[in-house]
Amino acid sequence: MHTRVTGVVIEDGAILLLDQDTDSKRSWSLPGGEVEDGETLAEALVREMQEETGVEVEVGRLLYLCDNVKAHVVHVTFEARRIGGQIGAVTEGADTRPIRQVAFVKLDDLPALGFSETFVKLCQEDFPGAGAYKGPKSAIGL
Template sequence: MTGIVIEDDQILLLDQDTGSDRSWSLPGGKVEPGETLEEALKREMLEETGVEIEVVRLLYVCDATAAQVVHITFEARRIGGQVGAVTEGADTRPIRQVEFVKLAELPGLGFSAKFMALCQDGFPEAGRYMGPKAAIGL
């Protein structure tokens, strides 16, 4: 599960080893036993970015069949915290950096033009199943 926080045409990303050719990624992670999706996203965002959020809406659900994962992404709004105040040891892969990046810079960080356009357009088909992650350009 991941969260997307966009402010002033900038998106909150973190830099860490992802197992793909892209090191910048959306913050998020796994749901712990007993957690709701909302609780898990709030915890993961705080641990990985230092940002306290409220969940706004479901953006999309995608398949990541190779990893046997259902990928759920929510729009979130920052309500507190400090960008970059990462909880040490909370993630198995060290986080090198957390920052708001201009949406126009996403392709230079390994994101597709399609994903950039979805972010810029406010995810016009939000709340639905989108098929494989490739359908949204990830």
């Protein structure tokens, strides 16, 4: 199995997302990526957030662990706080799928972008049950 990290940065009722082709019907997703050899989960998240969004983050609490058995991937998602950088200063070529846009999206606008009510509710309620294994990604609405 591969390990992927993703980050949830929420400011003023909006979440940091990126727009790129994905393996799902949604084009907007949480920033993150695969953990490379020799990296801790936190180091991978800091690197991925910088590469994909231009934002420098400090890694916070573990929000959830999920797995995608078909893709042989374990997803580890952390809360993150923006501490610097410039939104949209994407590292060209760092991702195999071009990033079209990086933006803070209002939580209320997430369903229109294909996010489930389950995921929106988790964001609005500050991720109750944070730090737990949630099983398949569908359990958190992704």
